[in-house]
Amino acid sequence: MTVADVAREAGVAKATASRALGGYGAVSDEARDRVLAAAEALGYRPNELARSMNTGKSKTIGVVVGDIENGYFGLAMRGISDAAKRAGYDIILVNTSEDVEAEIDAVRLLLDKRVDGLIVAPASAYRTEHLREVHQSGHPLVLLDRRIESLPAVSVGVDIAPAARAATRALVAEGHRRIAFVSALGTDGERYSGLPLGVSSVTDRLVGILQGLEETGIPISPELIRFEAHGAEKTHAVIADLLALSEPPTAILLSDSLVALNVLLAFRELGIKVPRDVSVVAFDDVDWAAITDPPMTVVSQPIYDVGVTAAEELLRLMRGMAPDATTLRLPAALVERDSIGPVAVSAQ
Amino acid sequence: MTVADVAREAGVAKATASRALGGYGAVSDEARDRVLAAAEALGYRPNELARSMNTGKSKTIGVVVGDIENGYFGLAMRGISDAAKRAGYDIILVNTSEDVEAEIDAVRLLLDKRVDGLIVAPASAYRTEHLREVHQSGHPLVLLDRRIESLPAVSVGVDIAPAARAATRALVAEGHRRIAFVSALGTDGERYSGLPLGVSSVTDRLVGILQGLEETGIPISPELIRFEAHGAEKTHAVIADLLALSEPPTAILLSDSLVALNVLLAFRELGIKVPRDVSVVAFDDVDWAAITDPPMTVVSQPIYDVGVTAAEELLRLMRGMAPDATTLRLPAALVERDSIGPVAVSAQ
């Protein structure tokens, strides 16, 4: 069933049928009625591919994320999806497994499929030529969660540093001076040797933490800043290593909910009690944070809204409007529950 | 940059350039080299929309789920995505918020965009005309997680009944005779009045449970079968109601991980201890199940594999091959941890 069929059935020209069906141009009421009736009768459905071809618009946006299985992106995805749907857009979702090569391919393929815009959570802050090309060639692009300093594209994420600072100060207020940070970020085995890191959202956490430390006059100990904690085993090793230090941490900040989960698992295996032995604060107020023992103090992030905002900014860009700002950060907040306690006597 | 540009640059006809670029038909090595070089020089990228238009294939599959934010679908999505990518397919993801109308629209729109196939987790077992149409019109369709009795389309899910039966028997083995089942399924306020339910995956759980009960000679108590437990408040109400019964349950089976979370939350508020006061088994071995207090006994489901299998079955269908089977069920397993205990003395 094509427009031609409908036109013939309605006794009008293709152009008229097309106008009536597409709801544009000028069509007499009578002609429109005949066309619509014919379309209904024939069960006509437009071929969106053909339509896209000469409008140049596909009513589709591409979303490229590292791990859709991760609750963080799942929720952001939901926000993107809801906002996009409201505007009549569909979403092509590509999961890169945090692999830059896969990201490069994905971006190219999505452009080949003529998506109207792109939302990308960049896997790396270093390999960014492909995104720069996209941006410079005028394709609407919004960076999700992570920003790239050298790329003036719009980025939408969470203003995490202030909350990280607040979390750190909350720890210091309970007497903690040996405060560790554990992240799953891949650093090719290298130890911490200064900012920035490869992923801005992790950098921002650390920036806030270091600021909180400095303000309270606590010296920064590079040996307490740890990466590569992905997976239960590696995380267990990182925690065991940290605890074996001559001056072990009395508090640990956990970079994301997956790290938090693995750390709690390691604690259980090692017989560590929170907050008796170690105090803990995790980034991201995941749903299960309230049922851990004890309920976990966390930095809550408006992830769904980040998704909504990212999509809305992209829509602005696609309409040719100026973005609200080149870097949009939504506020995070410290949600105090019971995983912070005073420093254990034996550790003081 | 179009094929025409490349052809001109390479000094060949459009058709030759098209063949060289598309990697089909017969092209001399020399011509191919010239075309590829020209394409490279001009930065040519194919317009996949145009390509799709006359091949009839879009290399895209549509996936329609109720809630991408839900870890279950997030993981299944990952499986689908991985399998699809291996075969060179992209995915258009639509979230329906478990709304049938949204599902109907989504299916129609995806077809308009000429997806090559569809994977749908049906929101309802009753409103299925749209899916029947899709199937009957010959479009490759795979049902995810939930099957529809009257629809002979391929469905891929988990063989949950045997595991539900095993879970029930494990409960009975510890002396439980008052065993409840709590689900988030919407039933318009109606109480349980027989099978099947609106969602086959929930029906299957109940079938297994009832079977386990019958086999062990325990009478079925309709008042212990509860629905509508979605959200923390409603779940709290359901639990409070259950516990206020003259003969309250000593064990509860939780239909999914979200229900489990809300029930644990309600327990905490009500001062109920697991398994001292109530024993618990939850469906779906969500990542945090191992860190609850105590670690939770669960029915583990191979969700990622369900996603992979669904995508692979769809690929078979799209290739015109017969499906492996019309109903594919992957095995579930009872993972025993510590949330099942003997019946409390006061309740016996």
Place this chain on the structure above:
DNA sequence: TTGTATGCGTTATCAG
């Protein structure tokens, strides 16, 4: 092996 001409289903242009 290569080139020519035509079709895919729309929208857009321009007379009428």
Place this chain on the structure above:
DNA sequence: CTGATAACGCATACAA
């Protein structure tokens, strides 16, 4: 307001 006709970018039957 309507109709014929030309794009859109590519694939493909057919001829050379």
